Amino acid sequence: MMKLTLRNFAYSLVGIIALGALWWIASATFARDLPSPGKTWEESKVYVLQPLEKRGEMDQGIGRMAYYSLTRVAKGFLLAILIGTPLGFLLGSSNTFFRMFDPTIQVLRPISPLAWLPLGLVIFRQSEPAALFTIALCSMWPTVINTMSGVRAMPEDYRNVAKVLQLSRWKTLTKVSIPATIPYIFTGYRLSLGLAWLVIVACEMLTGTPGIGGFLWQEYNSLIYSHILMCILTIGVVGFTLDRLMGIVETRLRVV
C-alpha cells in the first residue's frame, strides 16, 4: 500500500485529472448525453453538500443512501463470513469434506448476482432478504477459499506441537489453527467485502430499494444522468475506503 504523503497525493492527482479530462472530452464530443464534470457537480451538489438530507424515500443525500447500502452490505457480509469461515476451515482440514463439496462450490462460485437475486426473490418473496441472500452467496467465496488455503498452509511443526502436547480438539483450534490462519482469513474478508460492495448495486437496482444503487437506477429511468455519475463516484470512494480499512486490519494481523 502507498504511504499517505503529500508527494504521493500529488502523483495520484495526475490520474484523477486525466480521468476528468477524458470525461470532459467525451461529454464534449461523442457522448452528447453524458453531462460534463461541471454540469454533474452543479446538478449533484445538493446531494453532496447536504449528505444527510431526506427529501423523500428515493430522494436523499448521498451520505444517507451510502449508509443504507452499507448497512445492507454489512449484514450480507456478516452472513457471508459467518458461513464462509467455518466452511473454509472444514474444507481445509478434511480431505473427505473437500472432495465432497469442492466441486459444488466451484460451480456455484462463478454465478453472477444478477442470477441469484431472482432466486432469492422466489425463495424469500421480499426484496430485503433476497438482497442479503445474494450478497452473502456472491461474496462468501474469497473467505471460503482463503481460509481453506490458510488451514492447508499451516506449518506441520504447529500440528506436531499440538499433538505432542496432546491438545484437545478445541484447544488445537483456538490456540493453534485459528491464530495460524487469521492472516489468510482476513485477506479473505477484505476480498469478500469488496465483492459484497460490488454486488450491492446490482441488488438495489433490481429491487428498487433505497440506497446508492437503487438511486442510481431510478435516476437513470428519470433521465437525470448527472446523478448516475455522482453515484458512480460515491460507490468508488466508499469501496476504496472500505478496502483501505480492511487493509489496515489485515497488515496489523500479519505482523503478529
Added chain:
Amino acid sequence: MIKPLEVTSLTKVFDTPTGKNTVVKDFSISIPAGQFVSLLGHSGCGKSTVLSIMAGLQEATFGGVCVDGREISGPGLERALVFQSPSLLPWFSAEENVMLAVAQARPKLSRNEQRRQANHYLEMVGIAEYAKQLPAQLSQGTQQRVAIARALSLEPRFLLLDEPFGMLDSITRFELQDLVLDLWEKDRRTVVLVTHDVDEALYVSDRIILMTDGPEAQVGLELPIHLPRPRDRRSVSSNAEYFRLRAQVIDFLEHHSKQFQEKAA
C-alpha cells in the same frame, strides 16, 4: 528385565510415488532409566523417523515402542519432544508457549500458578528475562531454550531431542549442550538425542547408538561412553579414551555404516 523405554523390531515403510521405501528395518534398542543415549547416523538414515515414532507422532509399520512394557498408541506427556526448529507458536510470548504445556501437564492449576511455573522453567534454562517476548524477537538459541523449557515443563520421564542444536552457530550450540548436560546432571531424566554430530554425541552421551545408512537402516553399533561425569569440554577433549572412541565412531561412519546394504545386494 523390562526397560522403561524399548523399541522392538521397528520397521517403517513409506509409500512414495516411486514405490515403497523401507526407511528403517528391524530396529531395536532398549534404554534404561536415567540414561543419556544418542542416536547417531548419516543425514537421511532415518533417525528422525525413529524418534518421531517414539514420540508417537508417526506409526510404526511393524514392531513398536513400549514404555514400561506397554506399547504406546500415540503421543504421551511422559515423552516430551524437542524439534530441530524451535517450533514455538509465534502468536504467544515465551511464557505463554510454556504455559500451554504446563496447562496440559497440570490442568487443575490456576492461570497465575501456570504463569509462575512457566517462569520457573524459563529460569531453569536461563532466560527468565525474555518471558514476555514473542518468539520473533528472540534469537534462535533463545527460542530453542524456550522449546526446551516447554518440554521440561511437562516433567516428562523421557526427553526426546531431534537435532535440537543443528540450526545454531557453534558457540550457541556449545552453550545449549552444556545447558542440557547440566539439567540432566540435576534430574537424571532419560534422554534420547538424535544427532549427526560425532563430537556432540561423545560429549553428552552414556551410550551412542550408531545407525547404518538407509534404506533399511538398523542398529549398526552400540558404544558405551565411559567418560567421567560431570563432563566439561576441556577435560573431555584431552581424554585419551575420547580419542579412541571418536576414532571408532568415525571409522564406523566412514567404512561400516553401509555394510548391511552391501550384504543384502
